[in-house]
Amino acid sequence: MYSNIKAAVVGSINMDIILNMERVPEVGENVLGTDYGYANGGKGANQATALAKLGANVKMIGKVADDDNGHKLIEGLKKNKIDASAVAISGSQTGLAAIILDGEGKNRIVVYEGANAEINPDEAVASINDDLNLLMVQFETNEDVVIASVNHAIKKGITTVIDCGPAKNFSLEKMQGATIVSPNESETFALTGIEPNDDESILKASKILMERSKAKYIVLKLGSRGCAVFDGETIKYFAPYKSNVVDTTAAGDCFTAALALEYVKSGDIFKAADMGNRAGSIAVSRMGAENSMPGVDELLKF
């Protein structure tokens, strides 16, 4: 369904260490974990993996260090049929994310950016081929790389999707004219100072995001409330699909990847929002980042 789409992701590649516990500790408190494990992650790599599992041709543009985690992560990308030739291998240490996950599947994440913060903007731009249909970025690398990549893709007429994670007040004004800007609730607050918790605040925040980014669409990821699409005039809501929440890690990455692919395919932002919801709902029902991404058949059946 999406096999004709050529996509590139400029973004982070992390080793995730996931520690499970019934409840997270208070300040100064120790709690016992129930188990732990390692998983390939990073918002950029997760989105690349989601795109590839959905059938697109994907190139990952990023950086890992010449260490064990870096090599494992590159192998993981290749295993998922992602072109890793534009992943530079140098820099301090490979990115690492410590994820603590409570009994309700809610996470708290601390990221050490390492090599992700050292991607060279010129090298990233040089790897964005003119024949791409889609470029995706997030905010887990350095700002210059994101801005240079987005502006280059816009100039080339490539559909450009900005996932606003992790939460920070990024300079959206420096990369105006993308196709879709998509923050979750905390990212919306970081960018607008508004908590998107009712119709009025959702509209107000969407207008600010539109004004700052001059994007074609703003798509707010609203967690258990689904998503909201703003086209500059009206807001349309899409309720989520029901699923058993096990781990919310990377659900947003999965959502944005499916949203982007369906938009490139059909040009229909509402159909795209529905695909995003399907993908996000499947992702929360599974543990881990990379492992929770659905294939295209699952998405359609869901």
Ligand code: RIB
């Ligand atoms: O969005 C989830 C991701 O955020 C994790 O895989 C972790 O690496 C952090 O970057």
